[in-house]
Amino acid sequence: MTTTDALSSLSTPSLILDEGRMLRNVDRLRQHLDPLGVTIRPHLKTVKSVEAARHVLTGGNGPATVSTLKEAEVFAAAGVKDILYAVGIAPQKLPRVLALRATGCDLTVVLDSPEQATAVANASREAGDAIPVLIEIDSDGHRSGLRPDDPAVVSIGRILADGGAALRGVGTHAGESYGAVGAEALAAFAERERLAAVTAAEALRAAGLPCPVVSVGSTPTAHFARDLSGVTEVRAGVYAFFDLVMAGIGVCTPDDIALSVLTTVIGHQKERGWIMVDAGWMALSRDRGTANQAVDQGYGLVCDIEGRVLDGLVVASANQEHGVIALRSGSSASLPDLAVGTQLRILPNHACATAAQFDGYEVIPADPAQPMAYWPRFRGW
Amino acid sequence: MTTTDALSSLSTPSLILDEGRMLRNVDRLRQHLDPLGVTIRPHLKTVKSVEAARHVLTGGNGPATVSTLKEAEVFAAAGVKDILYAVGIAPQKLPRVLALRATGCDLTVVLDSPEQATAVANASREAGDAIPVLIEIDSDGHRSGLRPDDPAVVSIGRILADGGAALRGVGTHAGESYGAVGAEALAAFAERERLAAVTAAEALRAAGLPCPVVSVGSTPTAHFARDLSGVTEVRAGVYAFFDLVMAGIGVCTPDDIALSVLTTVIGHQKERGWIMVDAGWMALSRDRGTANQAVDQGYGLVCDIEGRVLDGLVVASANQEHGVIALRSGSSASLPDLAVGTQLRILPNHACATAAQFDGYEVIPADPAQPMAYWPRFRGW
Numbered sequence: 001m002t003t004t005d006a007l008s009s010l011s012t013p014s015l016i017l018d019e020g021r022m023l024r025n026v027d028r029l030r031q032h033l034d035p036l037g038v039t040i041r042p043h044l045k046t047v048k049s050v051e052a053a054r055h056v057l058t059g060g061n062g063p064a065t066v067s068t069l070k071e072a073e074v075f076a077a078a079g080v081k082d083i084l085y086a087v088g089i090a091p092q093k094l095p096r097v098l099a100l101r102a103t104g105c106d107l108t109v110v111l112d113s114p115e116q117a118t119a120v121a122n123a124s125r126e127a128g129d130a131i132p133v134l135i136e137i138d139s140d141g142h143r144s145g146l147r148p149d150d151p152a153v154v155s156i157g158r159i160l161a162d163g164g165a166a167l168r169g170v171g172t173h174a175g176e177s178y179g180a181v182g183a184e185a186l187a188a189f190a191e192r193e194r195l196a197a198v199t200a201a202e203a204l205r206a207a208g209l210p211c212p213v214v215s216v217g218s219t220p221t222a223h224f225a226r227d228l229s230g231v232t233e234v235r236a237g238v239y240a241f242f243d244l245v246m247a248g249i250g251v252c253t254p255d256d257i258a259l260s261v262l263t264t265v266i267g268h269q270k271e272r273g274w275i276m277v278d279a280g281w282m283a284l285s286r287d288r289g290t291a292n293q294a295v296d297q298g299y300g301l302v303c304d305i306e307g308r309v310l311d312g313l314v315v316a317s318a319n320q321e322h323g324v325i326a327l328r329s330g331s332s333a334s335l336p337d338l339a340v341g342t343q344l345r346i347l348p349n350h351a352c353a354t355a356a357q358f359d360g361y362e363v364i365p366a367d368p369a370q371p372m373a374y375w376p377r378f379r380g381w
Numbered sequence: 382m383t384t385t386d387a388l389s390s391l392s393t394p395s396l397i398l399d400e401g402r403m404l405r406n407v408d409r410l411r412q413h414l415d416p417l418g419v420t421i422r423p424h425l426k427t428v429k430s431v432e433a434a435r436h437v438l439t440g441g442n443g444p445a446t447v448s449t450l451k452e453a454e455v456f457a458a459a460g461v462k463d464i465l466y467a468v469g470i471a472p473q474k475l476p477r478v479l480a481l482r483a484t485g486c487d488l489t490v491v492l493d494s495p496e497q498a499t500a501v502a503n504a505s506r507e508a509g510d511a512i513p514v515l516i517e518i519d520s521d522g523h524r525s526g527l528r529p530d531d532p533a534v535v536s537i538g539r540i541l542a543d544g545g546a547a548l549r550g551v552g553t554h555a556g557e558s559y560g561a562v563g564a565e566a567l568a569a570f571a572e573r574e575r576l577a578a579v580t581a582a583e584a585l586r587a588a589g590l591p592c593p594v595v596s597v598g599s600t601p602t603a604h605f606a607r608d609l610s611g612v613t614e615v616r617a618g619v620y621a622f623f624d625l626v627m628a629g630i631g632v633c634t635p636d637d638i639a640l641s642v643l644t645t646v647i648g649h650q651k652e653r654g655w656i657m658v659d660a661g662w663m664a665l666s667r668d669r670g671t672a673n674q675a676v677d678q679g680y681g682l683v684c685d686i687e688g689r690v691l692d693g694l695v696v697a698s699a700n701q702e703h704g705v706i707a708l709r710s711g712s713s714a715s716l717p718d719l720a721v722g723t724q725l726r727i728l729p730n731h732a733c734a735t736a737a738q739f740d741g742y743e744v745i746p747a748d749p750a751q752p753m754a755y756w757p758r759f760r761g762w
Contacts, residue, residue: 011762012471012473012762045702068702087647087659087702087703088647088659089647090393090645091721091722092393092645092722093392096392112648113648113649113721115721115722116648119722138650141653143650143657143700143703143705144647144648144650144703264473265471266468266469266470266471266497266525267469267492267493267494267497267525268494269519269524272522276469276524278468278469281668281734282737283762285667286666286667286668286669286734287662287667288667319524319556320426320733321426321448321468322468322469322524322525324524339496340494340497340500341500352701353667356663356738357737359760359761380739380740381392381393381395381664
């Protein structure tokens with residue numbers, strides 16, 4: 001059976017993963033970062049699948065980043081033993097952190113306040129297990145973290161080191177880089193991220209505190225960093241799949257996007273130039289990440305079943321289980337004649353959000369001699 | 382244990398359902414529609430839970446509407462025997478429709494093209510089972526359906542009736558009513574919906590075709606319809622939970638909203654007036670349905686753990702697992718001092734989208750003497 005025949009036999013909507021594109025994307029970031037002398041710590045919040053993670057992690061089980069304790073627990077059970085939980089720790093979650101560490105997983109937490117540091121130090125002492133911590137640094141005003149020169153960096157470091165936790169270092173994430181466009185702007189963001197992390201690390205060391213780990217990363221900055229002096233590891237997540245947001249800022253092209261949603265034409269409103277499909281926001285997600293980019297891709301860019309982009313066609317609007325395909329505003333293309341029953345593939349705005357709407361990936365194998373595979377995903381917290 | 386204690390012991394983020402509010406909401410629509418002489422056919426795409434559906438459906442198993450065949454299959458297995466699948470049928474899905482009907486479920490499909498009608502008629506003849514069909518009518522230009530006076534209504538009716546399917550009637554959904562505000566505007570939408578469905582039904586009957594069912598509905602029009610002459614049933618979904626979009630157009634108040642997301646404070650950016658919580662868009666969904674309303678509620682309105690709205694506080698932005706709480710633009714309230722570890726509840730923009738991010742409901746019982754319950758949800762297609 002050809003891949004197209006295999007796709008045609010799937011119920012719709014389904015989530016399609018092109019393994020060849022994924023492997024190419026993973027390899028591309030390794031090729032870029034290896035010469036810069038840093039470890040890659042992939043963020044598994046994008047894939048949320050043990051099978052996919054095997055292809056993304058160095059050696060299949062290498063260091064990982066997660067966004068929930070559920071991810072940490074699932075990947076630890078699958079053999080991943082070095083995990084960074086990269087969302088500020090709530091004190092109520094420390095019993096789960098300790099329970100997971102007790103199974104042999106080296107789980108590190110992040111925080112940015114004296115209150116959290118005291119809670120982690122107290123929990124460490126009570127459990128007789130020094131919980132490793134990265135202090136979160138704010139490099140761009142995006143969300144959490146301390147400014148690199150904030151005296152609280154050192155005072156928090158001291159609470160941790162003196163209190164019985166394991167001060168492991170600093171981490172930052174240049175989330176604002178998603179709004180920058182092109183190689184120069186993204187390289188500048190990467191340098192800003194590096195400088196913030198290294199400055200905070202130097203402050204800790206100058207105060208006589210340990211800082212073995214200097215962790216930075218986002219998919220845009222990871223790809224455009226030119227110098228990572230002083231950095232020990234880089235985190236990135238969406239790079240394994242890519243998406244239209246990343247294409248919109250020049251990190252990839254639509255042909256690199258490994259994820260798509262298979263859908264079926266269920267009707268037309270010819271006077272309005274609409275083609276109705278059975279992928280609504282429940283399948284595509286409500287993410288409109290390209291809305292403020294130079295090219296607004298609606299709820300996704302439309303391809304034929306082989307994955308070839310159909311000129312000018314986007315999912316212009318979405319209800320829960322209805323997608324409305326139309327020509328992008330200003331497009332000079334003409335609406336193709338796609339009969340009821342025609343199958344299409346939609347490239348997503350944001351891979352993390354779209355993948356999360358599904359229970360698993362229908363995998364187009366990198367080796368065309370192999371049959372399609374199914375890789376389950378998980379979710380929850 | 383008090384409800385507040387029970388909530389405090391939950392991990393966050395969690396999805397909270399206030400059973401008392403839900404029962405009040407369900408009862409309110411029954412009280413309004415019963416005197417208008419129509420059957421209620423609740424849309425279960427909102428609840429996606431057998432336990433919740435028991436409280437919503439008349440008699441626990443009464444007529445239902447669904448948005449996916451998966452919903453039809455799950456609810457049929459739970460004993461719901463009269464189901465309308467209200468998304469235009471793809472020919473590839475007819476084997477599943479027939480298989481479910483063969484189990485004894487009276488499943489009806491909708492369509493709006495001669496191609497679909499021919500496919501359903503052919504499948505009916507081949508299976509020896511006349512699949513019931515509603516012809517979809519477009520009452521407001523929102524998405525699918527034929528205009529009530531389109532001659533295709535009758536020609537499709539004839540394809541079905543002559544071809545071996547069961548022409549059961551017409552259905553319409555005034556999706557544009559979500560953009561209308563206030564009782565007068567919503568009553569006008571309800572009348573437009575009624576008139577479109579009744580006009581199409583009369584065209585079928587004038588052509589000698591059967592039309593026993595005249596189905597209309599959306600949560601806004603269902604609540605504000607004043608006369609439903611000629612209509613046999615009303616569909617609505619989000620009314621059971623309500624949400625900020627419905628509050629924004631005047632269908633409910635925030636105190637009617639039965640659904641919320643429990644979250645924990647994980648940090649602050651005091652200079653920016655931000656409170657960070659562990660509910661990002663993965664928990665709240667990316668739905669920004671209030672963005673174009675008179676009051677933009679961001680990613681949700683913030684309440685204390687008891688469910689009391691905190692004046693002026695919204696989730697102003699969201700990353701995957703981070704929510705940023707801030708004062709709504711223009712608010713004169715002052716930012717409350719909420720320590721790390723404080724638990725809050727977020728009212729959602731769109732109940733269907735937020736609920737879909739979770740595997741189940743933590744239910745606050747209507748009877749305070751009862752303990753909290755857990756009602757699993759399902760998803761997929």
